[in-house]
Amino acid sequence: MPVEMLTYADLGERLKISPEAARALVKRHRWPRSRSNDGKTLVQVDLSEFSHSPIPRQPQTQAGHQVVTALKQRIEALQTELAEMKVIASGHRADFERECERTNKLLAELLKVSTESVGARERAALLEGKLSMLTQPWRRRLVDAFTLALPQVASNPRESAGPVAQSQN
Secondary structure (H helix, E strand, C coil), rough: CCCEEEEEEEEEEHHHHCHHHHHHHHHHHHCCEEEEECCEEEEECCCCCCCCCCCCCCCCCHHHHHHHHHHHHHHHHHHHHHHHHHHHHHHHHHHHHHHHHHHHHHHHHHHHHHHHHHHHHHHHHHHHHHHHHHCCCCHHHHHHHHHHHHHHHHHCHHHHHHHHHHCCC
């Protein structure tokens, strides 16, 4: 039974496993360990008593490569979609600007028409007033004409009467 003193790296090389897996194996089997002069851990192992067959694993580089390839394809698809969306957005932007311009023109036209409408209403009211005066009897029109011509006389009868009215008070 030859006992060998091996480092974790040497043990992993012999068993065809990683040094970390060799360290875990030593812990699990509670094999005696000691420190060498250079600071590395040495393990006492009798390899004739120990049989180890590593479990074959699928290479992870292929799985990682497949994931990377899938992600690159997804990135390309998203970049293509982004370019399409930018084209659509620029079309929508042009529509938006055209509609804003059209709205501004319509608002200006609406303001112009509304001011013209207010002026027309005022003229219509004035003409209605004149027409209503013409439909009244001539005596009423005469009184209204004097009332409009002399508003201060009609509103203050004392002043319009002159000095006679003031001496009676």
